[in-house]
Amino acid sequence: MHNFLSLADVTDLDALIQAGLNAKASPFADQHLGKNKTIGLLFFNSSLRTRLSTQKAAQNLGLNVMMMNVGQDSWGLEMEEGVLMNGDKAEHIREAAAVMGRYCNILGIRAFADLKDRATDYREQVMHQFARYAQVPIVNLESATRHPLQSLADCITIEEAKTVARPKVVLTWLPHFKPLPQAVANSFSEWMNARANAGHVEFVITHPEGYDLAPEFKGNARVTHNRAEAFAGADFIYGKNWSSYTHYGQVLTQDSTWAVTMDDMAETNNGKFMHCLPVRRNLKVSDAVLDSPQSLVIEQAANREWSAQAVLREILKNPR
Ligand code: CP
Numbered sequence: 001m002h003n004f005l006s007l008a009d010v011t012d013l014d015a016l017i018q019a020g021l022n023a024k025a026s027p028f029a030d031q032h033l034g035k036n037k038t039i040g041l042l043f044f045n046s047s048l049r050t051r052l053s054t055q056k057a058a059q060n061l062g063l064n065v066m067m068m069n070v071g072q073d074s075w076g077l078e079m080e081e082g083v084l085m086n087g088d089k090a091e092h093i094r095e096a097a098a099v100m101g102r103y104c105n106i107l108g109i110r111a112f113a114d115l116k117d118r119a120t121d122y123r124e125q126v127m128h129q130f131a132r133y134a135q136v137p138i139v140n141l142e143s144a145t146r147h148p149l150q151s152l153a154d155c156i157t158i159e160e161a162k163t164v165a166r167p168k169v170v171l172t173w174l175p176h177f178k179p180l181p182q183a184v185a186n187s188f189s190e191w192m193n194a195r196a197n198a199g200h201v202e203f204v205i206t207h208p209e210g211y212d213l214a215p216e217f218k219g220n221a222r223v224t225h226n227r228a229e230a231f232a233g234a235d236f237i238y239g240k241n242w243s244s245y246t247h248y249g250q251v252l253t254q255d256s257t258w259a260v261t262m263d264d265m266a267e268t269n270n271g272k273f274m275h276c277l278p279v280r281r282n283l284k285v286s287d288a289v290l291d292s293p294q295s296l297v298i299e300q301a302a303n304r305e306w307s308a309q310a311v312l313r314e315i316l317k318n319p320r
Pocket of ligand 1: 046047048049050051142150276277278
């Protein structure tokens with residue numbers, strides 16, 4: 001693996017999930033791999049889990065870690081080519097990425113969608129510009145359309161917690177008053193479709209009308225607007241809000257009946273509740289669900305360390 005931008009960079013998903021489980025069992029087994037090497041973690045947006053878990057994973061592998069909040073700690077970066085730079089961006093990505101690539105052996109980047117223009121967001125310009133100019137491996141710490149480190153942690157969590165060979169996994173839309181990106185839902189769908197295609201899960205998506213994911217992310221998933229039918233017999237309920245893709249970035253409904261309660265969980269197969277966090281309690285999911293033994297959200301977040309470690313290990317083991 002050179003870059004880790006999406007599932008397309010993964011050659012063997014089963015092996016990567018197993019590498020995460022191995023890292024969890026033996027965190028310091030590969031500490032030699034990162035010796036005298038440096039990873040730079042660049043954040044255009046806020047983070048708790050991604051920031052800390054990736055730093056911890058890198059340190060477990062012996063890497064030195066540098067972090068930067070882009071635009072706050074550094075100059076604002078211009079991403080467009082051939083522009084007259086007479087605005088508020090003081091540095092071009094060409095120089096910034098090239099320079100950071102000289103200081104670091106790997107760069108991790110978080111840059112969310114701004115939800116103004118769908119074509120711009122789905123072009124993934126920030127990730128591609130870094131990959132083009134940094135000349136070192138790039139790790140996606142959540143981009144405009146994907147959050148693959150989260151999805152790998154989700155796969156690890158499902159693998160650990162499943163009680164049947166082929167669990168029913170349901171991605172359900174949750175209500176929110178703010179427009180949020182589609183990245184986590186897109187990525188989860190992309191990765192669960194891969195797991196479903198390999199026979200490891202049954203995958204269902206449920207959401208209100210108008211919240212269809214982009215076709216390339218929906219893939220072969222079964223989609224239903226009948227939430228009760230989706231929840232029936234589910235082994236995992238994965239909750240997430242996302243704004244509309246078709247009416248790009250809009251909040252079309254805040255229907256509170258889509259928030260997950262214990263009554264909903266009672267319709268499942270003693271199912272587990274998952275959410276990438278942060279989560280707004282009682283807006284998207286009740287206290288009772290989050291505080292119940294059916295909630296996996298803390299273990300899921302803890303597994304972010306092992307997903308990051310599995311990916312960094314793969315990159316360090318296979319230098320170009
Ligand atoms: N799930 C997740 O990526 O959390 P942070 O936004 O806090 O990093």
